[in-house]
Amino acid sequence: MNKTAWASAVLLVAALASACGNNQKPADAPAQAAQEQKQEQAKTETQQPVTSKPSDEKVVQALSAPQEMIIYKQGSKQVVKPEDKDFKTIFTLTNKRTANPGYVMRFDESNEAAAKTVKEGLAIEFKYEQATKHSMPAFVGTENKQEINAKSILFIVDGDNKNLMFYSEDGKNYGTAPIEYPESAELSELLKK
Known part of the structure; x- marks a missing residue:
């Protein structure tokens, strides 16, 4: 593999990694949203408007x-x-x-x-x-x-x-x-x- 092909392969891998680079796993998104909702509920329960x-x-x-x-x-x-x-x-x-x-x-x-x-x-x-x-x-x-x-x-x-x-x-x-x-x-x- 020559240098040009090697550089193209590295760029392709980098492009794919950034395109698919969502650092958050799909399974974590609902859990995080549920946790944020619980925190908001706790805030409103402790305060009496x-x-x-x-x-x-x-x-x-x-x-x-x-x-x-x-x-x-x-x-x-x-x-x-x-x-x-x-x-x-x-x-x-x-x-x-x-x-x-x-x-x-x-x-x-x-x-x-x-x-x-x-x-x-x-x-x-x-x-x-x-x-x-x-x-x-x-x-x-x-x-x-x-x-x-x-x-x-x-x-x-x-x-x-x-x-x-x-x-x-x-x-x-x-x-x-x-x-x-x-x-x-x-x-x-x-x-x-």
Whole structure:
């Protein structure tokens, strides 16, 4: 075999190899597609989407629905129950507000701050019958989650200590590590009505 024939044979083999060179075996394709589908299902099962009427965006739910909400406006108090028309909207907007990690703060006067806001500011309190565990997005540790056990969660919307979330395991005494979450204009407007 001469050099020209040899070079032609090598080129022919290379061309055939690249034409048939699908690195994936046909039997592997369905298995890989099934594995990707299982991963997508696992992602959607671990996240609980909640749709918001005002913006129709999907929000990962950090909070469970409370038995009731109390809206505090400059000393007045309004109780909102699950059957009330604004309950779902307020709940969804509050979850939307906590979707991005907040900052855990050091705050020694939590009880005083909560009492002052209830009298002078605008806040919403989620009340649970018993202490409930929540995994709140927050810049802490490596997982960016703050595990809390709360019977009462107070979100300050307007006034002193605006944007802080205080939580209480017994429903009365707030700890010394509230979490700061960004302001929600939609929630503020709704609560000020």
